[in-house]
Amino acid sequence: SGAFLKVACVTTLLFLSACSMGISTSSLYSALAKTVSRPPLPHPCDSTYSPGSDLDLDQNLADPLELLQECREVLRNRPAQLQRAFVQTGHGDGRQTIRVMQWNVLAQALGEGMDSFVQCPMDALNWAERKYLILQEILTYRPDIICLQEVDHYFDMFQPILASLGYQSSFCPKPWSPCLDVENNNGPDGCALFFNHKRFQSLNTTHLRLSAMMLKTNQIAIIAALRCQATGRAFCITVTHLKARSGWEVLRSAQGSDLLRNLRNVAHRIKTEEKAETDIPLIVCGDFNAEPSEDVYRNFATSSLGLDSAYKRLSTDGKTEPPYTTWKIRPSGESCHTLDYVWYSHRAFDVKAVLDFPTAEQIGPNRLPSYNYPSDHLSLVCDFSFKDPTLVS
Numbered sequence: 001s002g003a004f005l006k007v008a009c010v011t012t013l014l015f016l017s018a019c020s021m022g023i024s025t026s027s028l029y030s031a032l033a034k035t036v037s038r039p040p041l042p043h044p045c046d047s048t049y050s051p052g053s054d055l056d057l058d059q060n061l062a063d064p065l066e067l068l069q070e071c072r073e074v075l076r077n078r079p080a081q082l083q084r085a086f087v088q089t090g091h092g093d094g095r096q097t098i099r100v101m102q103w104n105v106l107a108q109a110l111g112e113g114m115d116s117f118v119q120c121p122m123d124a125l126n127w128a129e130r131k132y133l134i135l136q137e138i139l140t141y142r143p144d145i146i147c148l149q150e151v152d153h154y155f156d157m158f159q160p161i162l163a164s165l166g167y168q169s170s171f172c173p174k175p176w177s178p179c180l181d182v183e184n185n186n187g188p189d190g191c192a193l194f195f196n197h198k199r200f201q202s203l204n205t206t207h208l209r210l211s212a213m214m215l216k217t218n219q220i221a222i223i224a225a226l227r228c229q230a231t232g233r234a235f236c237i238t239v240t241h242l243k244a245r246s247g248w249e250v251l252r253s254a255q256g257s258d259l260l261r262n263l264r265n266v267a268h269r270i271k272t273e274e275k276a277e278t279d280i281p282l283i284v285c286g287d288f289n290a291e292p293s294e295d296v297y298r299n300f301a302t303s304s305l306g307l308d309s310a311y312k313r314l315s316t317d318g319k320t321e322p323p324y325t326t327w328k329i330r331p332s333g334e335s336c337h338t339l340d341y342v343w344y345s346h347r348a349f350d351v352k353a354v355l356d357f358p359t360a361e362q363i364g365p366n367r368l369p370s371y372n373y374p375s376d377h378l379s380l381v382c383d384f385s386f387k388d389p390t391l392v393s
Contacts, residue, residue, distance in 0.1 A: 062164040064139050071136040074129060079372040081136060082362055086353040086383070089313040096230050097352055098199075098384045101143035102285035102342050104241070104326075104377035105134055106369060107150040107189040113182035117376065119329040119366035131157055133374035138162075141355065141381045145195045147239035147285035152179050152189040159192075167194040172207045172220045191239045193222045200226040203234060203270060208262055210240070212254035219243055219255055223263065225270045225280070231386055233281075234274050235348070236267055240286040242296065249294050256288070256296035260303055267305075278389065281348030282307065287340050287377065292321045300343055308346040310382045313354055322357055327367045328376040334367065342382050355381035 075081075111117070111125045124130075131153070138146060146167070151158055154171045162169060170193050177188030195202075203225040210219045221240035228235065240259055242252045267280040274280070282305060290296045300307055311322055325340040344351065357378055368376045 059164070061166050062161075064142060064165055067161075067165070068136065068139040071132040071139065074132045075136065078129070078133075079370075081140070082358045082373055084358055085356050086381075087314060087356050088353050090350045090352045090385075096228075096385055098145065098228065099141065099143045099381065100145045100147065100237070100283060100285065100342060100384065101138065101141060101379055101381045102147050102239075102340055103137070103379040104149040104287040104340065104375060105151060106375035106377065107152040107177075107179050109152055109179035109182040109185040110150065110189070111369065111376075113185075114178060115328075115376070116330050117328055117369060118331055120369050121371075124371045125369065127153075130374045133372070135161065137374070137379055141379070143381060144199050145237055145283075146193070147237070148192045148194075149239070149241040149287045150189045151192040152177070152186050154190070154192050156186070158194075162194050166196055166198060168197040168202060169194040170205050170207070170222050170224060172222050174218050174220055175209060175216075176218050191220055191222050191241055193224055193237065193239045195224070195226060195237070199229055201229060203227055203273075204266070206262070206266055208259070210242075210255040211258045212251050217243065217251065217255060221259055221262070221286075223266050225266065228386070233386055233389070234270055234276065235281045235283065235345075236263065236270065238263065238282065238284040238286070240284070240288075242286065242288045242290065244289045249290070249296075252288065252290050253295040253299060256299050259284075260299065260305065263305060278348075279345075281345035281386075282343070283345075283349070283384065284343040285341070285380075289339050291338055297341075300341075306345055306347050307343040310342040310344055310351045310384075311354055311380060313351050314356065324357070324378075325380065326377045327360075327363060328369075329367050336367075340377055340380055342380050344382075344384060348387055349384045350387055351382060352385050353383040355379070 108127050108130070112122070146162070148158070151171065159169055159171070171190060173188040173190035177190070179185045179187070179189045206223040208221040208223065209216050210221060211217065219240070219242055221238060223236055223238045225234060225236050227233070238259070242255050263282060263284070267282060270280045284300070284307065288296060301309065309321065312318055312320060314322055321338045323338065324336045325338050327336045329335070364370060368378070
C-alpha cells in the first residue's frame with residue numbers, strides 16, 4: 001500500500017542520513033525499521049487513527065538512556081542543550097507521580113517553509129538533526145504522558161520511536177493543515193498524545209473537531225480516558241491546539257467553550273461507566289494561542305470543572321503565569337508571549353513540581369528555534385500526584 005511504501009522509503013532515508021553522521025548501527029534506525037515489518041498504517045489523513053493495537057507489548061523496548069546518548073552524539077557539534085531545573089511545589093508519594101509534558105514541537109514543514117524565523121539559520125532546522133533535538137528534549141525528562149502540537153512526522157518518527165519506548169499513542173490531524181501548502185511536505189500536522197502503557201490503561205479515546213458558533217473549525221483536540229495502574233484511579237488527559245494569531249480572540253473563546261462542553265460530557269460518561277463516586281479529574285494541555293488576558297483563558301480558569309493552571313505555581317503569588325512560553329523573531333519583529341498551558345483539576349491533583357524556563361540570556365539574542373532548541377515554543381513539564389480520595393469532595 002502507499003502508506004507502507006511511504007514508511008519504508010522514509011526509514012531508508014533516515015538510515016542513510018544516520019550513516020552519513022557516522023552512526024552505522026543507529027538505535028533510532030532499528031526502531032524505525034520495525035515499522036516496515038508491521039501491517040500497513042492507515043492513511044495519515046485518517047483522523048480516527050489511534051494505533052494502540054499496533055504497539056507490540058512483547059517487544060524488547062529500547063533503552064531510553066542509550067537513545068539519549070545517541071541523540072547527544074549526533075548533536076555533538078551543536079551548542080549544549082538548554083539547562084532547566086524542576087521547581088518543587090508540593091509533596092507526596094514520588095512512586096505515584098505522573099509526569100506530563102506539553103509541547104508545540106513546531107511542524108517541520110512550517111519551520112522550513114512558512115514561519116520566517118529571520119534570526120534562525122536554515123541549517124539549524126534541517127530534519128536530519130532537528131529530530132534528534134526533539135527526541136533529546138523528550139528523553140531528558142522522560143514524561144509518562146506526552147501532549148504535542150504541530151506534529152507532521154507522526155508516522156515516520158514520533159509513533160515508531162516512542163512505541164519502541166513503550167508509549168501507546170493517538171494522532172488527530174487538522175482537517176486542513178497549512179503544512180500541505182509547503183512543497184515536499186510530510187502530510188498534515190496535528191495533535192498527538194502518548195502515554196506509557198505500563199503505567200496506564202486506555203479506557204476511551206475521543207477525537208474532536210472543535211466548533212465555534214455551531215460551525216466546525218480547523219482546530220482539534222484529543223481526549224483520552226486512562227486508568228492509573230498504581231492507584232486504580234481514572235482520569236482524562238487532553239491535548240489541543242487553538243486558532244492562532246491576533247484578531248481571532250472570539251473564535252478561540254468559542255473553541256475553548258466547545259472543548260469545555262466536550263470535557264464535561266466525556267468525564268460524565270466515564271464516571272458513569274466506572275461507577276465512580278467522585279468526578280473524573282482532568283488534565284488539559286495545549287497551545288491555546290492566547291495570553292492570560294483573553295476570554296478563553298478566563299473561561300478555563302472560572303469553569304465549573306474546577307481547573308487551575310499548573311504553571312502559576314512558579315510565581316511568588318501563585319496567581320501569575322510565566323512571562324513567556326514562546327519567543328521568536330519574525331520579519332514583523334520580536335514575539336514573546338505566554339500561550340501554552342497545563343490545566344488540571346485542583347480538587348483531585350497536587351502539583352508536585354514544574355520545569356522552570358530558561359532565561360533570556362540562556363535562550364540567546366536570536367531567540368527560538370536555534371541550533372540547540374528545535375521549536376519556537378518551550379516545553380512545559382509538570383509532576384502531578386493524586387490527592388487522597390477521602391479528601392476529594
